[in-house]
Amino acid sequence: MESSMLQTCTNLIKNAKNIVVLTGAGISTESGIKDFRSQTGIYQRAPEYILSLDNFYHNPKGxxxxxxxxxxxxxxxxxxxxxxxxxxxxxxxxxxxITQNIDGLHQKAGSQKVIEFHGTMKTASCQNCRKTYKTEEMINRLNSIDDFYICNHCSPPTKKDRYIKPDVVLFGDSGEWFTIDGFNEIINIINQADILLVLGTSLKVTPFSTFPQYRREGTPLIIINKGDSPYDMSKDSYIIHDSIGETLSRIYEDLKVNK
Incomplete structure (x- = not known):
């Protein structure tokens, strides 16, 4: 890790009062969760179709x-x-x-202001009546009911209308933030930031990858990620290709010493 870049980022964060953070799979891999696109990621064993809305409706049990x-x-x-x-x-x-992750680890750590842009695996919802099921309940249903993925709290004409889908955004799907109002809220949040801190994402998957474009001119973009991103050479970007936990720990300790 280049010490001068680390010190520059530390100074920027020290003076910041409104940091907006974008996180991706790279922060969760340090908790032992596999990512999607690396050489050992989930997509090496399964194509994106597996995580598509079409596949969910075609083969819900699988x-x-x-x-x-x-x-x-x-x-x-x-x-x-x-x-x-x-x-x-x-x-x-x-x-x-604002996170791409669906694991809820930010909330487990105590963060309150978290936008789960790609949804969450903690719950699932009936696509008709919107009844919410905890994932633990869905696991129990899978082990005890043949059509466990069909809601039994409503009765539209076809079974597919009452499929219970995990509350994650699938390929071909849209989530609560994939609306004009949702996008505008996120853009407004980013536009007010005095630093945009990006952790563990290559910023190559749209529309999440577009978010840095909405920061005010001159707002520092700090990216801590082991891989490259399209923003690495852009103006006001500060890049550290290293461990997120280790890098943030060094910044945090330095800030405590130099309060």
């Missing part, structure tokens, strides 16, 4: 079995990166975390 095995990690614990972001939120330095 979809759920894959999701429970690969996307649901109730045993995972927040790592140092999650904990520091939570602490900075408590100190009034971080205003929002």
């Amino acid at each position: 979809f759920y079995q894959f999701a429970f095995e690969n996307l649901y990690h109730p045993e995972a614990l927040p790592n140092k990166g999650h904990e520091i972001l939570s602490q900075w939120e408590n100190e009034g330095k971080v205003s929002y975390i």
Whole structure:
């Protein structure tokens, strides 16, 4: 890790009062959760079709079995990166975390202002009546009911109308933030930031990848990610290709010493 870049980022964060954080799979891999696109990621074993809305409706039982095995990690614990972001939120330095992750680790660490842009694996909802089921309940249903993915609290004409879908955004799907109002709220949040801190995402998947474009001119963009991103050479970008937990820990300790 280049010490001069680390010091520059530390100074920027020290003076910041409204940091908006964008996080991706790279922060969760340090808690033992597999990512999607790396050489050891989930997509090496399954194509994107597996996580599509079409596949869910075509093979709901198979979809759920894959999701429970690969996307649901109730045993995972927040790592140092999650904990520091939570602490900075408590100190009034971080205003929002906008995450691609569906694991809930930011909330487990204590963060309150979290936008789960791609949804969550903690719950599932009937696509007709919107009744919410906890994922633990869906696992129990899978083990005890043949058509466990069909809601029994409503009765539209066809069974497919009352399929219970995990509350994650699938390919071909849209979530609560994939609306004009949702986008505008996120754009407004980013536009008010005095630093945009990006952690563990290559910023190559739209529409999440477009968010840095909405920061005010001159707003620093700090990216801590082991891989490259399209923004690495852009103006006002500060890039560290290293561990998120280790990097944030060094910044955090330096800020404590130099208060």
